[in-house]
Amino acid sequence: IVSSLHTDLASCVLLLALSCQVSMGTPMRTPRSLDSEKCSQCADLSRELVKNVRKLLDNENLFGGLNCSEQRVEVNSKTQTVLACEPNTNTRCSGQRNTTFSESECLRNIRIDLEHYAASLQAYKQADLSSTAQDTQNLLNICPSTQWVSSSQVADPKLTSGDPVDQRVHLCKVLKGFHLRVITISRAMGYISAGDHRK
Numbered sequence: 001i002v003s004s005l006h007t008d009l010a011s012c013v014l015l016l017a018l019s020c021q022v023s024m025g026t027p028m029r030t031p032r033s034l035d036s037e038k039c040s041q042c043a044d045l046s047r048e049l050v051k052n053v054r055k056l057l058d059n060e061n062l063f064g065g066l067n068c069s070e071q072r073v074e075v076n077s078k079t080q081t082v083l084a085c086e087p088n089t090n091t092r093c094s095g096q097r098n099t100t101f102s103e104s105e106c107l108r109n110i111r112i113d114l115e116h117y118a119a120s121l122q123a124y125k126q127a128d129l130s131s132t133a134q135d136t137q138n139l140l141n142i143c144p145s146t147q148w149v150s151s152s153q154v155a156d157p158k159l160t161s162g163d164p165v166d167q168r169v170h171l172c173k174v175l176k177g178f179h180l181r182v183i184t185i186s187r188a189m190g191y192i193s194a195g196d197h198r199k
Contacts, residue, residue: 046182047190049139057172071173074173074177075181079112080109081106081109081184085109087191087197101197103192111140113181120156
């Protein structure tokens with residue numbers, strides 16, 4: 001009976017230890033996809049892109065006569081960048097906090113977003129958006145950590161067809177969405193650059 005009791009107690013302790021280990025959300029180690037220098041450069045470029053998109057939104061020549069601030073935001077609905085790039089914090093059984101984060105999934109979503117917005121900016125012909133489109137493309141080229149993604153993004157069709165006024169209104173909505181998304185991208189690149197999720 002004593003031997004059986006020890007076995008049962010040992011099984012319970014083992015089960016408790018395993019369930020505690022599973023519930024703590026140990027981060028999955030992924031191969032380091034960006035070296036420190038490139039990662040820092042990507043973070044800097046993404047911060048510059050935030051400023052450039054904001055300048056476009058404030059451009060009176062582009063949106064003169066249109067109150068862009070009253071328009072709703074349209075983000076790329078084909079990605080989950082916000083969720084993929086948000087570090088999840090769990091609490092271990094010991095009370096310690098633990099952060100899980102999939103760098104590769106975050107970067108994959110970022111790449112798809114950047115491809116979508118670059119294609120949309122390049123397709124809009126009523127104004128010269130080439131500088132911001134080029135900055136977006138530069139970020140894609142310098143941060144090639146997810147080259148295996150081949151999403152073949154196409155431009156937003158509402159930016160290339162229909163009434164020119166409707167196209168400008170839609171551009172405003174898309175740029176507002178891009179601004180929000182590029183803020184998320186900038187924060188994610190800063191987080192990845194800091195490397196805390198690899199510890």
